[in-house]
Amino acid sequence: MEFKNQDIKNTYDKFNEDTNSLPLKELTAKYLGRNSLVKELLAKIKNIPDDQKKEYGQQANELSRYIEEKLEQISNTPIFQGTKEYIDPTAPFDINQNNSSEVYPKGLEGTKNPLTQEMDRVLDIFKQMGFDIIESRQLDDDYHMFETLNIPKGHPARDIWDTFWTEEGLIPPAHTSTMQNRVMKTAGQPPVRCVIPGMCYRNEATDASHEHTLFQIEGVYVDKNISVGDMLGTIKTYLEAFFQTKLEIKVQPAYFPFTEPDMEFVISCPFCKKTGCKVCKYSGWMELMGCGEINPFVLREAGIDPEVYSGFAWGFGLDRLVMVKNGIQDVRRFRSGDLNFLKQF
């Protein structure tokens, strides 16, 4: 900004300097308050020669506007923006020490929760297989959680997903299938290849194998000529990459309102190669997830013509998968905050 009058120019420079050192409240008082520098400048107009009064007045007002805008900007800036260090008042050591080896004593560095670590791995595998990743939601409505999935009001299948409701009638999703309609609509016409990780909530009495909060990973694949064979091959490829071993697979009948036919995906135990062990309860097989061909109703509701396209979907609990993989006996340990447990990963 250019100001011809020296007083105005000085005030402009001084203000810019002060923004680096004075807090907002003081800046406002000093430049815009009752006895502020800007008011002083405006009062001085009576000493200005008549032929310069107009220009002086315009410039003083321009400066006033500039300062107002700038202060408005500052008041909208988060306090932490621009600062380099964050303070963690819960840290079990003195953050003010300069010696970095003492600031972060060995063994106190944080690690990712095993669920997060495995989530990263699972999503990496699906990304390599060409799937898009779209995160699920923490709160959804009845339409997406039930109606779009062929579970109208009064349908007995609603009881399978007993969950929580907010007073406004919203739902913390009980399954990531709540996203199926959305990802299909967002993608527009197929192909749709999408993996949806998300937190799910269940109205459960918790025990070693049941938790009220869990991670689920949903998959949706829609295109022309998609068969059950494509589904089995896709899920098998993923599980072999996850367990890093060849697997045998089979399916068992299941029931889900939003797929037709519905199946339980079963793999040969990756730990004992079917000879029987504790993890597979000596059966040699493990049920890992529900899956099936997407019900034509669900496709139609998402604007996809089931006469032209078909697809499959699956959903599995990450917590259980990580338990199986690491021989963890109690699902509640993941979210217990027990450092002795978490440090092992």
Ligand SMILES: [Zn+2]
């Ligand atoms: Zn086994």
